[in-house]
Amino acid sequence: MDLIVITHPEMLPDEADIINRLFALGLPRLHVRKPEVSEADMKALIQSIAKTYRGRMVLHQHHQLAAVFDIGGIHFTEHNRLMQTADDLNEWKKHGFTLSTSIHDPDALQSLSHSFDYVFLGPVFDSISKPGYKSRIPDEFYLNKYNYTGKVFALGGIDVHNIQTIAQMGMDGAAVLGSIWQKPENAVNQFRLLASLPDFSAMKSEVKIENDTSKNADKRSAGHSDQQFHTPVIGRLQFISQETEEMSHLDSIRLALEAGCRWIQLRIKGRTEEEILAMAREAIQLCDRFGARLIINDHPRVARTVQAYGLHLGLTDMPIPEARSLVSRKMIIGGTANTWEDIQSRIAEGADYIGLGPFRFTRTKQNLSPILGTDGYARLMQQMTENRFQTPIIAIGGVTPEDIDVLRQTGIYGVALSSALIGAADPKATVSQIQQALC
Ligand SMILES: Cc1ncc(COP(=O)(O)OP(=O)(O)O)c(N)n1
Ligand SMILES: Cc1nc(C(=O)O)sc1CCOP(=O)(O)O
Ligand SMILES: [Mg+2]
Numbered sequence: 001m002d003l004i005v006i007t008h009p010e011m012l013p014d015e016a017d018i019i020n021r022l023f024a025l026g027l028p029r030l031h032v033r034k035p036e037v038s039e040a041d042m043k044a045l046i047q048s049i050a051k052t053y054r055g056r057m058v059l060h061q062h063h064q065l066a067a068v069f070d071i072g073g074i075h076f077t078e079h080n081r082l083m084q085t086a087d088d089l090n091e092w093k094k095h096g097f098t099l100s101t102s103i104h105d106p107d108a109l110q111s112l113s114h115s116f117d118y119v120f121l122g123p124v125f126d127s128i129s130k131p132g133y134k135s136r137i138p139d140e141f142y143l144n145k146y147n148y149t150g151k152v153f154a155l156g157g158i159d160v161h162n163i164q165t166i167a168q169m170g171m172d173g174a175a176v177l178g179s180i181w182q183k184p185e186n187a188v189n190q191f192r193l194l195a196s197l198p199d200f201s202a203m204k205s206e207v208k209i210e211n212d213t214s215k216n217a218d219k220r221s222a223g224h225s226d227q228q229f230h231t232p233v234i235g236r237l238q239f240i241s242q243e244t245e246e247m248s249h250l251d252s253i254r255l256a257l258e259a260g261c262r263w264i265q266l267r268i269k270g271r272t273e274e275e276i277l278a279m280a281r282e283a284i285q286l287c288d289r290f291g292a293r294l295i296i297n298d299h300p301r302v303a304r305t306v307q308a309y310g311l312h313l314g315l316t317d318m319p320i321p322e323a324r325s326l327v328s329r330k331m332i333i334g335g336t337a338n339t340w341e342d343i344q345s346r347i348a349e350g351a352d353y354i355g356l357g358p359f360r361f362t363r364t365k366q367n368l369s370p371i372l373g374t375d376g377y378a379r380l381m382q383q384m385t386e387n388r389f390q391t392p393i394i395a396i397g398g399v400t401p402e403d404i405d406v407l408r409q410t411g412i413y414g415v416a417l418s419s420a421l422i423g424a425a426d427p428k429a430t431v432s433q434i435q436q437a438l439c
Contacts, residue, residue, distance in 0.1 A: 001166070002173030003195060004153055006031040008129075008181040011041055016048030016321075017348040018187050023053040024347045024389055025191060031075055031100075031175065033060040046071070048321050050350025051329055052233070058100060066097060070329070073098035073117075078108075089115040102155070104136060109148040116150055120175050123156025124166070128178025143170035160193055233332045234310070234353040234392055235263035236414030236438040237431070238295070241283070242267070242364060242422055250282055252422050257290040259427035260435070265312055265416065267297035269366075280306045295334065300326045310334060312355065315342065315369075320349040334394070338369035340383050347391050355416055356380065358397025359407070364418050368397065374406055381411035401430055404437035414438060 042062045058073035081101045098117045127133035151172035159179035239256035241249045284306045287294040295310035296303035300323040303311040314336040335351035337343045392413035399417045424430040
């Protein structure tokens with residue numbers, strides 16, 4: 001059974017944060033239904049949702065924004081559906097969007113266009129969010145789908161007490177609204193509760209709606225993807241550039257590339273943005289020559305100008321959602337964390353990966369946060385698992401090749417390091433030792 005969440009009809013405080021958290025927990029589909037909301041407000045909401053999740057969103061209004069923001073689907077109300085021609089629907093499908101609609105009488109399935117990948121049928125129970133909106137479904141109802149091959153989602157009045165009867169009605173899933181948003185501060189816990197019920201427990205492993213053939217899904221898996229279900233967005237070994245008495249930043253990057261690193265972060269302190277931009281231009285050329293990916297630390301505008309693959313932002317740098325509005329939609333953004341609260345914030349802000357540290361004391365960075373050690377990683381990774389968060393965690397801060405086995409056992413995804421490589425007697429051997437320990 002699939003579970004869909006429909007938004008509250010009005011804009012809510014902290015709504016984008018809540019939605020990002022629902023997606024991080026594995027929500028497969030969010031229907032954005034806000035009949036009275038302006039295009040500008042809708043745009044602002046979409047922009048606050050992590051790019052990696054937007055393919056799982058479906059718009060009920062302001063359909064024209066779908067192509068702009070790589071949204072996954074378009075929903076038509078019953079009234080709106082009746083005004084669409086077959087050509088209109090084909091045009092949307094040609095561009096890769098899933099199409100869905102609402103019906104209020106199950107017999108409407110007899111004549112429903114097969115262009116619709118799935119439908120909402122309701123209200124199946126008395127509505128929670130619309131008092132007086134009564135169920136039209138008779139007792140002992142069992143769904144006849146006629147020859148309609150798409151999925152049918154029950155809608156209306158569904159909560160943790162009655163959701164299990166949906167399967168007995170022959171429905172393919174449930175769309176929930178009131179039970180999630182009645183108390184927005186409990187939305188995440190309500191979702192957790194519903195998703196943990198036996199009928200929905202398969203959801204975690206098959207979050208993608210089967211009918212989702214959208215080009216957005218293809219695009220995501222090809223490029224920087226929906227990280228839970230496709231190729232990871234970030235490598236397991238990231239080299240952090242460093243300047244020493246003997247070596248410039250670019251020298252250190254060359255050393256790492258020649259040793260086999262393919263994920264490089266340009267991290268320059270104490271220089272003007274112009275100076276950093278000049279070095280970033282050289283760094284990207286160098287990385288291109290080796291087929292490596294460049295991540296720029298701290299400077300969104302530099303990252304945008306040199307068209308870097310990624311940007312890394314710390315706790316006191318520009319907030320991730322603000323940076324997203326400055327850089328290309330394809331660019332990944334990593335965020336720093338030191339505590340469980342930081343991790344939750346980075347995930348809510350839509351970080352594509354998290355640099356979690358410091359592992360131990362290091363001279364490479366000033367003003368270090370408290371040292372985590374192996375126990376710190378074990379504790380935080382345990383919390384990641386308990387909350388089913390899957391954002392890749394990169395351990396950083398004084399990491400050496402000998403630490404990797406124990407760090408990996410905590411569940412971290414990869415490591416970022418600097419001194420251990422530039423100080424290595426044989427950088428190539430060091431990189432291959434690290435890579436072996438990481439795979
Ligand atoms: C992969 C990775 N993780 C953490 C950091 C630290 O970033 P930040 O906290 O912004 O500190 P500075 O590096 O800017 O001093 C990072 N750079 N990379
Ligand atoms: C850039 C950076 N950030 C850290 C953090 O804890 O957030 S530690 C760190 C330095 C990483 O270099 P080395 O491998 O030389 O310690
Ligand atoms: Mg920083």
